[in-house]
Amino acid sequence: MKMATGRSHYATFYLFVFMFVAPASMFTDYAWLDALGWSMTIILGIFIFITGVVNVQEGRQSFHWPRVNAKLKSVRLQIQTGSKGGRSYSPKITCTFIVDGQKYEGTEYDFSSSYTAKEKAEKKVTEVKAMEPLLVHYKPEDPSINVIKPGLHFVAFLRLLLGLAAVVISVMSWVGYISY
Numbered sequence: 016m017k018m019a020t021g022r023s024h025y026a027t028f029y030l031f032v033f034m035f036v037a038p039a040s041m042f043t044d045y046a047w048l049d050a051l052g053w054s055m056t057i058i059l060g061i062f063i064f065i066t067g068v069v070n071v072q073e074g075r076q077s078f079h080w081p082r083v084n085a086k087l088k089s090v091r092l093q094i095q096t097g098s099k100g101g102r103s104y105s106p107k108i109t110c111t112f113i114v115d116g117q118k119y120e121g122t123e124y125d126f127s128s129s130y131t132a133k134e135k136a137e138k139k140v141t142e143v144k145a146m147e148p149l150l151v152h153y154k155p156e157d158p159s160i161n162v163i164k165p166g167l168h169f170v171a172f173l174r175l176l177l178g179l180a181a182v183v184i185s186v187m188s189w190v191g192y193i194s195y
Contacts, residue, residue, distance in 0.1 A: 029058075039052070049189075057189075060179070063174050064174070064178025064182065066174050066178070067174030067176075067178055070168075073126065073154065077162055078166065080161075081152070081153060081155060082153075084148045086110060087110045087144075089107075090143045093106070101131075104129060104133045110149060110163075112151050114158040121151045121153075121161045123163065125139075126167070126170070126171065151163055
């Protein structure tokens, strides 16, 4: 499950391999490479869908997770610039907390990835700086999964939709219902 949700280094390795297989399968005439490319795309779609399911479940459950006081180490605005110049913003948070004598690090404000509006992300940074006490909701089975503000967000449902679309379009293309 950790690989499917991107919480494993193997997920990064899978994406690295996919980055080479997908273009190679599109621009060659090898049937085995086409099959590998479509198979990997289907698996990627399944992984994205599973991530969406897990995000929805964790978002719903996070309201009922235990809370613990955390110590804020740093908080700042992180800016990501896309290849076409578009920007997204996210609060970059680092805090520590202790559960059952073990120290954990928290990095999530909420379960959304980032914001397109700089003001919205800046508001989250200001909010975290002002929180006294800073409370972190943590998953009882795995406190390394934690969040400051629990709840569901649009990105979880978007992952469900994108994952399903990747699987359906890949299968339809592979069997010949969609041709390029």
